[in-house]
Amino acid sequence: MKLRIEKAIYGGAGLARATEGPLAGKTIFVPLALPGELVEAQIVDDRRSFANARLETVIEASPARIKAACPYFGACGGCDYQQASYEQQLAMKRDILRESLERAHLSLLPEMQTLSGPAWGYRNRIRLHVQRKPFSLGYKKRASNESLAVGECPIAAPSLVNALQVLNQEGARLGLGEWCDEVELFTSHDESELRLSFWERSGARISAGAFRTMGDALRQHIAPLSGATLFEAAGAKQHSSPLEWGEQALRYRVDRQEYRVSRGSFFQGNRFLVGPLLQTVARGRRGVVAWDLYAGVGLFARALAESFDKVIAVEDAPSSSHDLVHNLQETSARAVKSSTLDFLRRQQSAPDLVVVDPPRTGLGTEVTELLGRLAAAQIVYVSCDPATLSRDLRSLLQSGYQLQSLTMVDLFPQTYHMETVAVLTR
Numbered sequence: 208m209k210l211r212i213e214k215a216i217y218g219g220a221g222l223a224r225a226t227e228g229p230l231a232g233k234t235i236f237v238p239l240a241l242p243g244e245l246v247e248a249q250i251v252d253d254r255r256s257f258a259n260a261r262l263e264t265v266i267e268a269s270p271a272r273i274k275a276a277c278p279y280f281g282a283c284g285g286c287d288y289q290q291a292s293y294e295q296q297l298a299m300k301r302d303i304l305r306e307s308l309e310r311a312h313l314s315l316l317p318e319m320q321t322l323s324g325p326a327w328g329y330r331n332r333i334r335l336h337v338q339r340k341p342f343s344l345g346y347k348k349r350a351s352n353e354s355l356a357v358g359e360c361p362i363a364a365p366s367l368v369n370a371l372q373v374l375n376q377e378g379a380r381l382g383l384g385e386w387c388d389e390v391e392l393f394t395s396h397d398e399s400e401l402r403l404s405f406w407e408r409s410g411a412r413i414s415a416g417a418f419r420t421m422g423d424a425l426r427q428h429i430a431p432l433s434g435a436t437l438f439e440a441a442g443a444k445q446h447s448s449p450l451e452w453g454e455q456a457l458r459y460r461v462d463r464q465e466y467r468v469s470r471g472s473f474f475q476g477n478r479f480l481v482g483p484l485l486q487t488v489a490r491g492r493r494g495v496v497a498w499d500l501y502a503g504v505g506l507f508a509r510a511l512a513e514s515f516d517k518v519i520a521v522e523d524a525p526s527s528s529h530d531l532v533h534n535l536q537e538t539s540a541r542a543v544k545s546s547t548l549d550f551l552r553r554q555q556s557a558p559d560l561v562v563v564d565p566p567r568t569g570l571g572t573e574v575t576e577l578l579g580r581l582a583a584a585q586i587v588y589v590s591c592d593p594a595t596l597s598r599d600l601r602s603l604l605q606s607g608y609q610l611q612s613l614t615m616v617d618l619f620p621q622t623y624h625m626e627t628v629a630v631l632t633r
């Protein structure tokens with residue numbers, strides 16, 4: 208059917224409304240189509256209130272449509288926007304964010320700022336599936352659980368692409384496909400260090416000696432390789448310690464600070480924008496007490512410790528908490544291993560500043576209520592999901608906060624993902 212794309216929606220698709228036939232009036236989602244385009248699309252999944260379609264041909268192309276840079280684009284599930292100029296990608300993300308906030312009845316929005324960087328070669332971490340026969344490394348195919356073998360990835364840092372190519376070449380000889388299900392590649396700020404994390408294939412085993420031999424062999428071809436870890440298959444019955452080769456952590460420099468990031472710890476994924484993101488969150492903020500909730504390895508807490516007398520950084524996950532203690536040891540900031548909710552339940556008085564950077568699920572009802580009641584002078588909310596951000600902001604604004612500034616940070620060019628920094632004051 209012919210469809211005119213009205214707008215881009217969160218998740219990567221274009222939205223259209225069927226104008227004729229049995230589906231007339233229905234909302235149709237068409238991945239890879241751009242706002243304003245007239246397309247021929249085929250319905251692949253018809254639900255009660257919407258349908259998903261596959262783009263067949265673009266009849267009238269958007270002026271922003273360009274040729275995708277990656278040979279896997281379209282088939283690979285990783286990128287959604289390579290067919291759009293970078294300006295268009297940013298505009299679509301801002302529109303999606305604005306609409307999400309408006310849908311949550313947030314009015315009087317401040318003018319939206321945009322923070323962006325190089326649109327290619329930005330990822331410091333990639334994760335691939337390992338296929339046994341024929342041996343290959345790949346990402347998930349678009350809208351599928353199957354693996355798509357890849358030999359390059361233009362959104363990844365060059366050292367990761369090089370390591371991916373080495374693994375593709377050497378993996379079969381090293382028997383990687385026999386025991387490994389997934390592999391993650393993570394490189395430091397200047398690509399001088401690179402770590403590999405492997406996940407065992409269910410039921411497969413490899414000895415500690417064989418794992419170390421493999422580390423030594425890969426080191427011959429991947430110059431920055433500093434360490435590797437082998438984790439048990441997810442859901443495995445026996446829980447032994449992971450096997451290790453080399454260093455267990457990377458040293459990641461952001462501005463003047465160096466952070467230890469161990470295997471399994473969270474770290475921001477865009478190597479060009481970690482510093483600018485940190486500045487958007489922390490620069491110019493000062494006072495006596497600040498809390499960094501969902502602190503990870505301490506990216507924000509460490510910077511805040513330079514301009515606040517007392518900083519408390521709260522993190523729940525074991526590996527990140529461990530790094531957090533390490534990364535804050537020469538600062539006045541204190542690490543607390545706790546869930547944000549439990550931490551907030553124990554507090555009686557408000558700090559000057561609260562930074563929150565929750566996972567996709569957002570803060571949720573109880574955390575927003577507690578924050579609303581504590582009434583800190585300023586909250587900086589860093590979000591990776593416009594829908595949960597909008598829901599939480601609505602609740603915080605109802606408790607007396609005002610939205611002072613809003614920045615769309617494009618941490619994930621070529622994909623539909625975006626980061627937002629919202630600053631709230633009372």
Ligand SMILES: C[S@@+](CC[C@H](N)C(=O)[O-])C[C@H]1O[C@@H](n2cnc3c(N)ncnc32)[C@H](O)[C@@H]1O
Binds near residue numbers: 501506564
């Ligand atoms: C999006 S990351 C942000 C980390 C850090 N702010 C940074 O920029 O590197 C979210 C972090 O929150 C942690 N986390 C998730 N749920 C949590 C909870 N309920 N309480 C405390 N920390 C949590 C995760 O382990 C992760 O480190």
